[in-house]
Amino acid sequence: MTSPLHPRATLRPDRDKPVRQRHPWVFSGALARIDDAAEDGGLVDLLSAGGEFLARGYLNRRSQIMIRLLTWDAAEAIDDAFWRGRIGRACAGRVIPPDGAGRLVYSESDGLPGLILDRYGDWLVVQALTLGIETRKQQLARVARELTGARGVFERSDVDVREKEGLAPATGLLAGEEPPAELTFVESAFDDRPLRQIVDLRRGHKTGAYLDQAINRRRVGRWCAALGPGAQCLNAFAYTGAFALHLLAAGAAGVLNIDSSAEALATARRNLELNGFAPNDDDFHCANVFEALRGLRDRARRFDLIVLDPPRLAQSAAHVDRAARAYKDLSMLALKLLRPGGLLATFSCSGQISAELFQKIVFSAALDAGRDAQIVERFTQAPDHPVLLSFPEASYLKGLLLRAG
Numbered sequence: 001m002t003s004p005l006h007p008r009a010t011l012r013p014d015r016d017k018p019v020r021q022r023h024p025w026v027f028s029g030a031l032a033r034i035d036d037a038a039e040d041g042g043l044v045d046l047l048s049a050g051g052e053f054l055a056r057g058y059l060n061r062r063s064q065i066m067i068r069l070l071t072w073d074a075a076e077a078i079d080d081a082f083w084r085g086r087i088g089r090a091c092a093g094r095v096i097p098p099d100g101a102g103r104l105v106y107s108e109s110d111g112l113p114g115l116i117l118d119r120y121g122d123w124l125v126v127q128a129l130t131l132g133i134e135t136r137k138q139q140l141a142r143v144a145r146e147l148t149g150a151r152g153v154f155e156r157s158d159v160d161v162r163e164k165e166g167l168a169p170a171t172g173l174l175a176g177e178e179p180p181a182e183l184t185f186v187e188s189a190f191d192d193r194p195l196r197q198i199v200d201l202r203r204g205h206k207t208g209a210y211l212d213q214a215i216n217r218r219r220v221g222r223w224c225a226a227l228g229p230g231a232q233c234l235n236a237f238a239y240t241g242a243f244a245l246h247l248l249a250a251g252a253a254g255v256l257n258i259d260s261s262a263e264a265l266a267t268a269r270r271n272l273e274l275n276g277f278a279p280n281d282d283d284f285h286c287a288n289v290f291e292a293l294r295g296l297r298d299r300a301r302r303f304d305l306i307v308l309d310p311p312r313l314a315q316s317a318a319h320v321d322r323a324a325r326a327y328k329d330l331s332m333l334a335l336k337l338l339r340p341g342g343l344l345a346t347f348s349c350s351g352q353i354s355a356e357l358f359q360k361i362v363f364s365a366a367l368d369a370g371r372d373a374q375i376v377e378r379f380t381q382a383p384d385h386p387v388l389l390s391f392p393e394a395s396y397l398k399g400l401l402l403r404a405g
């Protein structure tokens with residue numbers, strides 16, 4: 001099969017190695033020239049400096065990442081069948097129960113750079129992160145709906161990274177029916193007990209919920225159960241209380257949820273009630289976690305299990321040092337609040353902070369807290385957020401479960 005001829009982009013000499021190693025990004029600095037006929041958002045064939053076909057992808061001259069590669073096979077056409085095939089293959093690789101939630105398409109990791117597709121029960125949520133996906137989003141939403149039988153596809157492209165592609169935020173219905181203002185999905189506890197979570201697909205964080213932590217919530221629940229019934233827990237950066245659900249299902253006597261968003265905490269409370277737990281007013285504290293932890297320390301409060309799941313503190317390489325200090329402060333303060341033998345689940349979702357660096361940060365936190373601690377488990381993002389070996393940049397979430405001495 002021969003594919004239609006595309007305009008060409010040609011690499012500078014000696015810039016072909018990452019492409020041959022199947023890295024899907026081509027930076028502007030690696031390109032010698034681009035045919036005038038090539039349109040932003042359209043397809044280009046990428047050639048080596050010597051004129052050899054290397055790969056095919058879509059172009060955006062406004063982005064530092066000028067080309068995102070889709071195929072390394074000259075005979076593979078980027079047509080309807082291509083997109084359907086890639087989305088279908090990604091969906092087939094997921095294990096998500098019908099009433100559950102999970103990521104169906106994770107961008108580069110699924111050979112679909114710029115496309116995020118999450119399922120919440122009968123509904124799909126799309127993020128179009130690049131111009132190449134933006135120009136095709138209606139078509140891709142229709143295909144996704146056909147493949148999954150979803151009732152509707154809602155767009156949540158209200159993310160800052162789109163600026164780098166010259167795109168404004170965009171939200172709204174892309175295909176099928178409007179989703180309801182609020183829906184619930186099931187996220188099973190460590191013992192498979194179903195826990196229901198409320199999600200607002202229009203206004204919730206990310207595509208509605210933090211699906212990347214689903215597997216870690218189950219694991220932390222198991223550790224809580226292992227402590228025995230009656231554990232006193234602290235859920236810092238609680239959002240809508242997803243970790244709290246798992247801790248209570250595992251037999252915790254109480255969970256103090258701290259978040260700076262009163263609205264998120266109100267949903268957290270409803271989530272706990274929805275699952276038959278009976279929270280008190282004292283279980284929700286709307287505050288800055290950094291200050292709240294100091295306050296708890298000053299009042300000599302102690303906990304058996306603490307979850308620290310802050311937002312991304314290092315937005316870019318320039319913020320790594322400052323973020324490292326913040327991660328260290330959080331873990332240090334939390335370790336001081338743990339009873340002997342208590343557990344700390346501490347996370348970072350900053351791609352700029354490696355798992356190795358995070359461990360060093362947590363070590364220095366333990367030194368400053370004056371507590372010995374063992375690593376009893378390492379966490380990473382849920383398996384529906386896979387990482388291509390050729391694209392390790394997709395790995396961003398790391399966490400440690402520590403047992404304090």
Ligand code: SAH
Pocket residue numbers: 209210213237238239240241242243258259260261264287288289290309310311
């Ligand atoms: N653990 C949650 C996700 C946490 S997302 C889950 O499993 O679903 C991070 C949360 O931190 C958001 O809800 C945000 O409102 C909150 N947040 C951000 N900065 C904060 C701060 N300095 N103090 C308290 N909460 C903060």
